[in-house]
Amino acid sequence: MRKNLSFGILTAGFLTASSLLAENVKIVLKNGAELRGEVLKDREDAVVLDLGHNVLTIPRTEISIYEKASATAAKTAAVMGEDIYYVEPAREAMTVEKNVQRVAESVVQIQTASGLGSGFIINKLGYVITNQHVIAGEREITVVVYRKKPDGLEKQQFTKVKIIAMNGFLDLAILQIDDAGVDKLPFVPIGDSDLLTQGQDVFAIGSPLGLERSVSKGIVSIRARESSGRWYIQSTTQINPGNSGGPLFNARGEVVGVNNMKAAGVGVEGLGFSIPANVLKLFLKNREAFAFDPRNPNSGFRYLPPPSPSQEKTKPDSVTTGG
Numbered sequence: 001m002r003k004n005l006s007f008g009i010l011t012a013g014f015l016t017a018s019s020l021l022a023e024n025v026k027i028v029l030k031n032g033a034e035l036r037g038e039v040l041k042d043r044e045d046a047v048v049l050d051l052g053h054n055v056l057t058i059p060r061t062e063i064s065i066y067e068k069a070s071a072t073a074a075k076t077a078a079v080m081g082e083d084i085y086y087v088e089p090a091r092e093a094m095t096v097e098k099n100v101q102r103v104a105e106s107v108v109q110i111q112t113a114s115g116l117g118s119g120f121i122i123n124k125l126g127y128v129i130t131n132q133h134v135i136a137g138e139r140e141i142t143v144v145v146y147r148k149k150p151d152g153l154e155k156q157q158f159t160k161v162k163i164i165a166m167n168g169f170l171d172l173a174i175l176q177i178d179d180a181g182v183d184k185l186p187f188v189p190i191g192d193s194d195l196l197t198q199g200q201d202v203f204a205i206g207s208p209l210g211l212e213r214s215v216s217k218g219i220v221s222i223r224a225r226e227s228s229g230r231w232y233i234q235s236t237t238q239i240n241p242g243n244s245g246g247p248l249f250n251a252r253g254e255v256v257g258v259n260n261m262k263a264a265g266v267g268v269e270g271l272g273f274s275i276p277a278n279v280l281k282l283f284l285k286n287r288e289a290f291a292f293d294p295r296n297p298n299s300g301f302r303y304l305p306p307p308s309p310s311q312e313k314t315k316p317d318s319v320t321t322g323g
Contacts, residue, residue, distance in 0.1 A: 004122055019301075025049070027058060028065035031192045033087040033281075051086070062089045085122045085304040090191040093251040096203050096217055103253045106188040109144040110134050110175075110210055110245060118206035118246030119143070119175070120255060122190065122284075126158075126182030127281065128175040130245030131260060132166045135173055139163075143177055145185060146213060158182075165283075167258030168185040170230070171260060172275065172283045180280075188247065193233065193276035194224045204237045204259055206270075207248030218272065225273065232273040233257045239272035248274040255280075 027035045027049065040055065041048035047063065049056045059208055094102070110117045110130050117134030121127065128143055141161040147154045158177045166173035177185070196202075203217040218237030223235040237248065239262040248257035257274030283290070 002128060013214060021158070022293050024068065026067050027063070028233055029062050029064075029087060029089065029126045030118065031060070031087065033085070033190075034083050036085070053088075056088065057090050059089060082096055083281075083285060084125070084127055085190045086187075088189070088252075088254070089213075091189065091252045091254060094253065096215070096251075099203070099249060099251070099253045100215055100281045102186050103247075103249060104205055104213065104215075105145070105147060105186045108146075109207045111142040111144060112138040113140060114138065116207060116210060116242060118242065118259070120247040121145075121177075121185055121187040122255075123186070123187050124181065124183045127164070127288060128161075128177065129247075129258060130173050130175060131258065132168050132173045135163065135166070135175070136168070141175065143175065144212070147155055147291035150259045154170070161184045163292040165287040165292055167283065167290045169226065170275070170279065170283055172258065174284070174287060188249075189254050190277050190281060190297075191252065192277045193223070193256045196220050196233065196250070196256060198222060201251055202233075202235055202248050202256065204239065204243060204274075206243040208238070208240035208242040208257060210242055218270070221270075224276070231276065231279075232260065233276055235274065236270035236271050237272045237274075239274075240268075277286040297303060 023040055024036065027047065029035070035049060035051065035058070037048040037054070039047060040050050045068070047058050047060070049058055060176055106117045106121045106126060108121065110119045112130075114134060114137075115134075119128045119130035119134075122129055128233055141163070143158045143161050145156045145158065147156055158179050160178040162178055164174040164176050164178045164212065198220055200220045201217065203215060204218055205215050208214050213218050214236035218235045221234040221236060223233060224231045231246065233256070235248065239259050243259045244261070246259045247255040248259055250256045256277045258277075258280055259274045261270065263271035
């Protein structure tokens with residue numbers, strides 16, 4: 001039984017009958033995200049796409065590229081496509097209270113020997129986003145997930161966690177929970193931070209000062225605030241130590257930012273800063289450049305500098321290679 005993100009629950013009979021006629025396609029949305037899956041229904045106004053874990057109804061107005069894909073390519077993309085995050089164009093806006101119910105399980109706590117932070121799961125492979133400074137210099141990392149059960153919450157700790165990629169300048173990192181049951185963990189969609197407007201409602205979930213599952217609400221003060229050559233979403237959402245790496249959500253329950261820092265001082269209030277989701281998307285799409293290698297302190301790829309003119313004159317026959 002799969003959940004249709006626009007029309008509620010689909011019947012098993014519909015899925016079985018439609019799957020017989022389904023074909024694999026690649027869809028690129030206008031925001032740059034790429035989706036691959038089977039077409040369950042091709043309508044004039046929308047395409048109903050089976051992603052394997054969810055069924056999306058994608059409006060035609062949101063589609064930039066729509067082309068067939070081979071069965072092999074589609075199967076590979078379901079495991080590790082060009083983009084490792086997903087989007088949900090038809091996602092419904094809700095109150096903060098209702099949004100917390102649908103996204104809170106995807107927000108995790110990151111524990112290391114030196115401290116803790118927050119993060120969030122972005123796909124069924126168990127990929128987790130956090131800040132680089134949360135895990136900098138650490139190799140033993142624990143990800144704590146809070147699952148809803150009929151009789152309350154269950155805390156799950158995952159100690160087999162790999163660092164996939166990290167970048168200190170952007171202050172972003174990708175972790176992966178290395179566990180057989182990771183595909184059953186919920187994950188959240190990534191939104192378009194360029195669509196944020198001043199005064200728009202946003203909210204954060206994280207572990208400020210270790211107070212797990214804390215929710216704070218605010219508004220966007222400004223969509224792009226420059227600081228040290230980077231730009232951030234400035235908001236009035238309360239961001240404190242421990243919130244770092246956690247998600248900033250919009251009213252549709254989409255991640256529009258990665259909480260990063262706050263301005264602190266006597267008389268300073270309501271100055272929280274988050275890395276825009278579109279910066280995160282670029283980091284995810286180009287993660288190979290930041291691939292983590294414990295043998296190389298300058299992870300990811302390291303390129304040797306070209307020889308200087310003086311070196312070329314003194315050693316005309318030498319060859320310098322990079323690796």
